[in-house]
Amino acid sequence: MLQNVFPTDATQVNPLGSFPFLPVQAMSQQATRHARRVYVGGLPPLANEQTISAFFSRVMIAVGGNSAGPGDAVVNVYINHEKKFAFVEMRTVEEASNAMALDGVVFEGVSVRIRRPTDYNPSLAAALGPGHPSPHLNLAAAGLMPGATGDAEDQDRIFIGGLPYLFTEVQIKELLESFGPLRRFEVVKDRDTGNSKGYGFCTYQNPLDTDMACASLNGLKMGDKTLTVRRATSSSGQVKSEQECILAQARQHIAMQKMAFEASGMTIPGTEIGPVVTAEIPTKVLCLTEVITPQELFDDVEYGEILEDMKEEGQKFGDLIDVVIPRPEPDQKMVDGFGKVFLEYSDTIGCTKAKAALGGRKFGGNTAVAIFYPEDKYYKKDYAS
Template sequence: RHIHQRYDFQVRNQGLAQAEGNPIIALQINLDKNFAFLEFRSVDETTQALALDGINFMGQSLKIRRPRDYVPLPGLQDNPSVVVPGVVSTVVSDSPHKMFVGGLPNYLHEDQVKELLLSFGPLRAFNLVKDTASGLSKGYAFAEYLDPSITDAACAGLNGMPLGDKKLVVQRAAIGSKAQQLAASLIPSNVPGLQTAGMEAGPPTEVLVLMNMVTPEELEDEEEYEDILDDVREECGRYGTVRSLEIPRGVKGVEVAGVGKIFVEFASVEDCQKALEALTGRKFNNRVVVTSYYDPDKYHRREF
């Protein structure tokens, strides 16, 4: 009943209903398989209701589809003619603006991956590909921006970015080249050209590096610098014992390596792994946090 009322409200609230009264006449729920069938009073209203695909319901992005045995009626429109503001579709149609996002750590959930993409602009559609049996991420996704002109800037800004112990592969998706897209998601993190200076790909270590959290300007003020130190130490302490913490800052007339990065040494690799999984994709000062493991020897030699 709750689902029926919420969906009916959204259909009417978004102007998708074409007459007075409840446009939904029947609801059948399969609790075992977590899906439901909705029957509308008209074909046109059914089509328009597809515009709600991707709408948030109790913390989940709903996937709204036609039944498998659906056969479109000749001469009738098969796709919704409206776009619901703020709703990101879960179907990324093949188009020149479709993007492939590979090299994602499997523990990242949809909202975290979306946050990375949303830092460049609002999305029209997004789909994190998951294993149908386990429901776990396969490590790649597809997306499309509401403004197609953002696509190239997002690809340039995100491609090769260290994320956990991997490197992102972000590019326009070649229509029909699924085999190439899947292969791209398996590119090892030490591919030449994708390595970021100072970063070490490979197995987990006890040293975590946090990026995209602070700017050199924010580190100049002594009081603000101390506040950032305390905030990072407190937050990282939630996931394990912090043995040491380094936030390189600029010195006038001297080129300091690692400015803009935050290095955290944990007492164990396990603690570091917990912190990486918890902090990746989080926001700090409205910036999406990017994480990676770091070579302990370089850390202790202060090679940042």
């Protein structure tokens, strides 16, 4: 862990007594930390705390992102070498927001991803400082262009094939936007007739939505056609597992039926929901089973690693509020929900994406089971159901 490189007074003289007290700035450090940190993913193999700190401090000066005066913007770095990501803590909330504009910057030959950490709370952060980068940053000094992602966008460009001619561009776009806002979208058309050729391309504003959309839509039957959805730069399409197809099918079929009804007042052949597949009512809480073993929960180190891994995985699908993994009491007494993992999201959209992606995935040789969990029971800490 890189220690705080800025000297600060740990104490001040209290005129009302002989006991030292923390200055206001120091007392607020913990409260503002969630808004002063940024997540940096896709780090190069040889990156360490010192090189990360030096690089981002140098780049922040170059682009004019420092708001707290002279000195290094970075005060702390926590790096996970195995997962190739780090949390970089800035001096101020404004500097952290400015650092968000550095997404895609090349560090030691690698284009890194910059995101907000999972504990970032937008509503609380709004009162602490600017939530968006300054529009006056000189991003060209870091090899970046405002509003462009360069090679990174090409890597996240999605090919959508097998588009049925029944649906309009607006309806196809609506389907794609169920996984996140789009940066670009186009349906390729015949130059002479202006009719759709049955395929198109799109790019999401958040690259984390790319894999989710590919996994959920690839292989989906729409009428008499089957969608092919994969990264445009991939030589072979990403194939969904059978379990993921089954779990995602109900939600996708319902969406297709709704769109068909709105478009023409009639159902589309092949999209009817059979008696085997039923749709759950989405909630904001996802319950996972068969993803951890009881032995892992007794060890503090393993428990901490599992908790961090689930946070990292869960944030890929939406605004993750909390991760709860019930574990035994110190006296080895079992607790309700032992062996389960609960992911709490800010909305049902993120929770639904997580359910489609995590249900059926292999964890340590076991196939994960994902269900929507009643919010009232979750908030009461009733994990037994």
